[in-house]
Amino acid sequence: MKPIGPANDGTTDACRGHGGADEEYEGMMEPVGPANEGTTDTSSQHEDGAVAGAEDSRSAEAAIYSERLLNEGHERWEGDRCPICQLYIELPMDEHSTMNQCCMKRVCNGCVLAARQQGKRGSLQPFTNDNASQLAIIKKQVDKGDAVAINHLAGQYYYGNLGLPKDVPRAIELMKKAAELGSLGAHYNLGDAYYNGDGVQQDKSRGVRHWQLAAMKGHVQSRHMLGVDELINGKCDLAVMHWMISTKMGLEESLNYIKRLFVRGRATKAQYGEALRGFGDAMEEMKSHQREEVKRLGI
Numbered sequence: 001m002k003p004i005g006p007a008n009d010g011t012t013d014a015c016r017g018h019g020g021a022d023e024e025y026e027g028m029m030e031p032v033g034p035a036n037e038g039t040t041d042t043s044s045q046h047e048d049g050a051v052a053g054a055e056d057s058r059s060a061e062a063a064i065y066s067e068r069l070l071n072e073g074h075e076r077w078e079g080d081r082c083p084i085c086q087l088y089i090e091l092p093m094d095e096h097s098t099m100n101q102c103c104m105k106r107v108c109n110g111c112v113l114a115a116r117q118q119g120k121r122g123s124l125q126p127f128t129n130d131n132a133s134q135l136a137i138i139k140k141q142v143d144k145g146d147a148v149a150i151n152h153l154a155g156q157y158y159y160g161n162l163g164l165p166k167d168v169p170r171a172i173e174l175m176k177k178a179a180e181l182g183s184l185g186a187h188y189n190l191g192d193a194y195y196n197g198d199g200v201q202q203d204k205s206r207g208v209r210h211w212q213l214a215a216m217k218g219h220v221q222s223r224h225m226l227g228v229d230e231l232i233n234g235k236c237d238l239a240v241m242h243w244m245i246s247t248k249m250g251l252e253e254s255l256n257y258i259k260r261l262f263v264r265g266r267a268t269k270a271q272y273g274e275a276l277r278g279f280g281d282a283m284e285e286m287k288s289h290q291r292e293e294v295k296r297l298g299i
Helices: 010-015 021-026 042-071 109-117 131-143 147-159 168-180 184-196 204-215 220-232 236-248 252-263 269-285 289-297
Strands: 097-100 105-108
Touching: 042 236, 097 109, 105 109, 109 289, 131 147, 147 168, 147 184, 168 184, 184 204, 184 220, 204 220, 220 236, 220 252, 236 252, 236 269, 252 269
Parallel strands: none
Antiparallel strands: 097 105
């Protein structure tokens, strides 16, 4: 599944003033209650009061949830750490790490290089190129209820890899199971599928909900996509808030989106400066001698 995003020229248009929610619904609503004579239907008034109270309650709950969404998930989830050096792995993780088949955890390229240099290759068990062997290892972990393995298997069904037939419904079923077991990656994938109608009936609200659940627990890509969704809806301020969080966790794509808005006058100089500093701090925290050596050698 490919991340979605607005076209390069869509940023300015998406951020132009859209009619507010009040304007949008104003013409659809009729005055409630009698217009003359002072005749009062008390049952109608009670019903109207109950409806208004319910709407106020829902609005309050939505406001509380929105506040939680922006206040939680500012630190990456622990599964993004290399199990050896305990540093967060640079993004995108599949470019800066290798999955260890025994535990389905990603080991950063710096620690892989160090193991090779120290003659400890046996301590790492990357996947082989043999489809049958890979599938057997994954299914063994799936049988143990490993959420990461279940989500990984879902990906194989989704794309028809490792000799498996392409089976999107089966993939979605596995993603749901992995998400229930706590896989943030599965929530992200489900969000992508539902938002785009990719293999399932399109349901953008449901897709956003999956991203929200993952973002509040520190899933960087899900946080970024919440910003994209807000941008599409013309809410630049909220988009920048989400991207500021993901930028400070080391996602360069989010930084570039903020830069684009800044160039087009939709984000402030202060916001872009804060994003640059936050991204720099995140990258500094992920540095190690071994990782720098990998970059120097071009591995």
